Amino acid sequence: MTPIEVELTRIVRANSGRILSALIKITQDFTLAQDALQDAITQAIAQWPESGPPQNGGAWLYVAAKRRAIDLVRKESRHHADATQQILTDLQHDQDETAEWEQDIPDERLRLIFTCCHPALNVDAQVALTLRTLGGLTVREIARAFLASETTIGQRITRAKQKIKNANIPYEVPNHEDMQARRAGVLTTIYLIFNESYSAYEGQSLTREDLANEAIRLCAILNRLDPDPETAGLLCLMRLTHARRAARLDAAGDFVPLDKQDRSLWDQTEIEAAHAQLLDVFANGQFGPFQLQAAISALHCLAPSWAETDWQQIFALYGALAAYDPSPVVRLNQAVALANMGGHNKALEQLNTLEAELGNYQPFYAARADILSRCGEEKAAQIDYDRAIELSKNKVEKNFLFQKKSALAASLKNNK
Template sequence: MNQTIDSIYRSHSRRVLATLIRLLGDFDRAEEALHDAFSAAAQQWTEETIPANPYAWLVSAGRFRAIDHIRRRTRFNAVQADIADSLYPEGETMEITESNEIEDDMLRLVFTCCHPLIPAEAQMAMSLREVCGLTTEEIAHAFLIPAPTVAQRIVRAKNRIRSARIPYEVPDKTELPERLAQVLHVIYLVFNEGYSASSGSVIVRADLSAEAIRLGRLLLQLLPDAEVAGLLAMMLLQDSRRHARADTSGDLVLLADQDRSLWDRERIREGLTFSARAMAAESVGAYALQAAIAAEHVRAQTAEETDWQRIVALYDLLLVATPSPVIELNRAVAVSMCDGPAAALSIVDGLLREERMRRYHLTHAAKADFLRQLGRSDEARESYVTALSLCQQAPEQAFLRKRLAELEVKTRQ
């Protein structure tokens, strides 16, 4: 039963939280209500009595418990009474349905976390905590900063929302363009955490990927912008490969080794349509370029047919649009396919001069692969060990151990 509740938590908790924030008007109160709702579910549900609509049950339970907490406080006053009455007037029957209002709750949450009155670094931390449900430790690892710093940023963001009375709403369409960049970045982060979990026992968190795609669709309806289309295209094309990225044992399967018959052709068709739309715009942005790179991979019938020269050219454009060492690392992999591992290794060695990239496990994993291809086994082993020490995702750890074991076998031969 605990596994069932854990599964429901992963698939429903963020949307339940988003709705509770709207209903209760306070992040901390909503988080407490979310915890209480799942505690009640653990006590009351059995395999035979799980509600047909767990989301509705959890929202209702969380709301009830929030009201009870307000009414039971020792120093109960008239203001708190008004709050409780407004949350659930006497005799009201609460109906939770899949209405448009509820469907917008996650988008409201994203826009609230990304409000311009909240500092940019706090926006990201707040979004990953509230929208993705990551712990402060996981966020700290993602940003390569101390966990207490992340916690402080989240607390300050919540205080700013409270003190500035930042509205929990999707802004008017006239305000959307100026708020768009940060919101797109948050949706991108949500998708990335779903596409390749930063830690844990699985490669993919399908609930987060699906939520990011849903938010992308909803945002495109509100604002038919080329970059929104580009982000949606990228997410669809990347997600199309989800079922081929791990084998039946849950082990990582590299792109070159994936069974392409498992790729979702409907996702690919839709993603290519949005990608063409984004690339046809007067100004081509970073998300459109990332979608174009993903499109090159899905167009290839086999790994050998991949147009790596075009992918390198697209990465060159992407680095102009969005200079980033992580993008440069991805470009290095494409360069290795065109010009060989020595050229790619030179790029990675340059990236390792940066502190952030020295603490990123994929930098060392890429270097190890290039060294292995060049026959420099001892150096490759050292880089694999470093990558393994920095990696927090179990399937990636297993893959790195496999590479190390292969090196040992090769050394003995």
């Protein structure tokens, strides 16, 4: 990419959500708003190499997209004059469009977040539509991030927009009664985007930093526009997790588990800022699952070393988390914490009760293999490592598990 294209991409990512939300608010049409913005981007690609990027690229794109939206609505008005006249009037209400962008346009992204994550849409559609509209990611970028074809992602987004239109899903922030339930769905969608950034990218890499950054950015927007302890908790959780990203791979690109990571590579400034934010959230006295997960992550981040990690408090926090989410995955993590406190045999007993529920979950077999090896059951551990390797879809994680199994086999051979 040329420097101009890099700068344009940055400006689009930073401003597309606000531009689209402003246009959708007036036109009530996702497709028209996105077409107008895409035409503005195409115009920028043609003009900026000669004129250079404008001083305020976001305002430039907004003005160009708004003018294009007016053209598109005028074409539509030939067939539906009555229905589109008010839209035209609203679009043309201000002649000083740059000043309008700077001062008068309200931030409508909160409406857009709740519309994209409406429960009438399935989760896959929510994720794709959120990344396309609020994140400014292209269909190709979303497809590569989720290991899907561009056709599949494109169809998913098209169907989502059509469902919003056909079902008359309102472009609005939910009322007070519905807000809490709807917010939980929005947070889940954002967290899915973040988690995807730490899984496979074309089956090879372990992280996709831009996707993680986008999830953090979206959550920060939501937290600013609609402050809530759980929203802030999720934001802290993602910031703390992402602050450790530089230590997750070594120079050869191999996975480094938490207990072996070079903690000097962690972003201590970000950790301290996220921890301070989390303490402020806890001061409100309203707790929830994302806040508890953030507290667990904070204990890992603040420990000077693996050996000095406060496993007793982590074990207790997983117990508290189970009250909100009594899922087998939470119980798995609590059993791992118990093993790290020294209760290997009791942890193994707890893990064995989860196999029926987690029979196709790779982390279960990886965790049990590790604890089996600590209990001296090396052959059983090798079987679990084989199952974990079979279930892993990520080359980096697969290689790590294979190395663990090989080291265990070598140890067995040497002890004979």
